[in-house]
Amino acid sequence: MIAEGIKTRNREIITFAGGPHLTALPQETLRRYPALDYGIVGEGERAILNLVEALERGQDLRMIESAAFREGEEVIVNPRCKFIENLDRLPFPAYDLLLAYPQSYRPPFLNYLRGPTASLVSSRVAPRFARFVIAPFSGIVIAIFPRII
Secondary structure, three states: OHHHHHHHHOOOOOOEEOOHHHHHOHHHHHHHOOOOOEEEOOOOOOHHHHHHHHHHHOOOHHHOOOEEEEEOOEEEEOOOOOOOOOHHHOOOOOHHHOOOOOOOOOOOOOOOOOOOOOOOOOEOOOHHHHHHHOOOOOOOOEOOHHHOO
């Protein structure tokens, strides 16, 4: 795990995790991987900012929606924040902040025949398969495609 390698080099570095795995199994994930310091369940765009600000200010993490963390041996998972209803209000990724992008970006092996490439998620779930895909997330939010095209 990348977080373990990071902690091996410097135990002071704070690690965060999110995504579908942590959202579906937050307690188990934080118990199984002690190198992960904090997690975000559900949508992370606002929640990660709130968590980092709370850490910087020394605030009570139990007040931060969607945060998962440890208090001693106990894993705490706070209630999730509300879904972002209009994904079009989110900014596009700041690719200009990545060094040597896109020249240095290498897509996963055999996924694309030519580069440069980039990924952009345009929705949260596949609407046709929402009953299956959405189980741990309990909601559907879709971006308006004309903005992306």
